[in-house]
Amino acid sequence: MFGKHKTEVLVAGGGPVGLYTAIALRERNVDVDVYDQDPRLAARSYALALHPQSLRLLDEVGLAQRLTALGRRVDRIAFYDGLRKRAEISFGEIGGPFSYLLVLPQSTFETLLQERLERSRQRVHWSHRVQQLETDEQRIGVMVHKLDHVSLGYPVSIAESTITKSSLVDTQYVIGADGYESRVRNILDIDYQNHGDAGTFFVTEFESDRVIEPELRIVLEGPWANVCWPISEHRVRWSFQIDPREMDKADAGQLVRYIEDRAPWFHPRPREIHWTTLVRFERRLASTFGKGRIWLAGDAAHLTGPVGVQSVNIGLREGHDLASRIANALHNGDEESLNAYDEERRLEWQSLLGITGDIQGRNGVDPWIEQHRYRILPCLPGSGSDLDVMLRQLGLERTAESA
Template identity: 30%
Template sequence: MLPERTDVLVVGAGPTGLATAVTLARQGVEVTVVDRLERPPVTSRAAVVHAYTLEVLERIGVAAPLVARGLRSPRFRVRDRDRVLATITFGDLPSAHPYALMVSQAQTEAVLADRLTDLGGRVLRAYELTGLDLDAAGAVATFAGGGTVRARRVVGADGMHSRVRELAGIGFGGPTDPGESFLLADVSVESTLPRDEVSLFLARQGPMVWAPLPGGVVRLVATVADAPRDPEAGLLQALLDERGPARRPDRITELLWSSRFRIHHRVAETYRRGPVLLAGDAAHVHSPAGGQGMNLGICDAVALGETLADVLAGAPETLLDDYSTTRRPLAGEVAGFADRLTRLATLPPVARPLRNVLLGAVSAVPPARRRVAMRLSGLTHRPARPGTARSPHPAVPPR
């Protein structure tokens, strides 16, 4: 049942919404999480948690149980069929997590939900937001069926088609075309590719990601002209034959699940309007190349949760504006990086030899290879002074 009042209403129970709620609950803030779905999804797009995200998750007590459920990948390779164009290693990253953690988004959500439960919280499900009235005291949220909740702050973590963003009147600029079409699937596959590394295949037809997951599962993500609603095993096999290894081709033995999605490159015009704040896909969407989307959303969430907790405890309201002005440029940077990776894959044939030489040069030069590894891992977003991710706010009274 919906409460009449709450300090913070979080709309959306994906990784971003759950991480926001866990961060707030740890600080003793009254937080209510709602989601329109009756049960959490068992399938998901994201499949990697990077080093910096794991460092952020350590702050809310989630990293260790998540690492226990995942597969550690020490390297990332860029390939053109059988040819390795570049190898990026994570083993020498300046982090306690020198790897990419391969784990389904569904598992990430489950770990976050367990942590929220441990803190006395829970997700209220099958509540669809229909209205949002802002006033000096915060906001009144209305739900299908007539229920209402008064909140001092509302967090929109409800994805690319965010109802919170729409009701708050926040623009979501970007192209008006249908967007890039992707299919994704989890498969069992006979393959000679290493089961501890991610491969990005660059093909004239578009990029394809081959990502191992625990239990011998492989996540495939590929751009296609127009993905069908439920991609079948035959189509996925054709993509592997077209873009994957040629000398010893992969063979799909079982299709576990498949789906499709479209992505625009968009960033919200602001992350804050009065008592409403945005995080994750509600604030930014882009190509999945590089596996950056969910990671950026989780880092948004912890930064926002910490800032909200401070403001609710008496810190200056302007800190919420600082959240928007600090996090929004990072979204533009990540979107640009993902777009460049996608463009690398779709260069015309005449430009591919030069591209391959340049990628090989990057891989062969340690400083360049390290810069790419730092960028992929998210460690370039780490605060300049480790251990000071949160600036102290003298105005905050003791709790």
């Protein structure tokens, strides 16, 4: 019934989460194939920071030092209310060898992941779309379409794809790391519920006329969240949350106005603007992370705002977790631990999205911090116990009870 090509795990999606998951599976002697519908890796910065927890996971596969050499190490976060600094967080409090945030473009991160996967004698099948899944008691047949991408436009690039071949891959497990429009999630008919308003961000990267301090700056000004990423000594990314009704007014010409209005203490000015874009970030959570032999990780299962870079970093943890549990199921027949994946991951995201649990101010907490505590949580670049260490430095703590 199923295809001639066999593998133990098929990963749909060769973004950062899919690539890292495949590496973690290879480390555990699991056969894995990665299929991605795009012809190549992402070419832009996108999510541009790795949490301390991600660096610890990447160290397990020998990548943390190399990545650190290519990125910029950031040791602290400063919170501003627009006009002035209100609080600071030091990553040093987390402890261990990777107690810092690493700022580097997603494209650089993905390139290193792909090279590392190739060193495990595995490559990504680019231009292959996962189209359909058929399951029986033991196996999953995955229908994969090989695509030919045809460029239709010049000088404006427009691409269209045609199917040149279809094949059925025979696998025991499928991981849907196929991003926010996940085909795997849709085939399983899993709800992807909204949890709160989407945020629209005007994002720009520029070369600055002054040195940019290695500090992550988060500005909560009025209803808007804004963040300044120090990419290198002179390169910086600002993401300004804007009113979606003003999207047509947000362009490079407005950049200095945004800085003056929202961060008047920020004196560097753009010498050269590399790019600008508008991105809409939703807050969503899948009703389940999968079941049986088909599972989700990364943006396929959750979305949140960009400031804390939580979706992709926690996605790496999910990939690591799935790799351990699937290896355990394949090598020791332990299916039970795999079934717990869904509940544990959902609980974590329900807390991060403010669906369950609460955040309390501790004795002596700054009233501004306490007032903004629900907005601060998704802005923190951390998860698990690291996140609690960060909250404690602000005089906050998570509790299990609902708000």
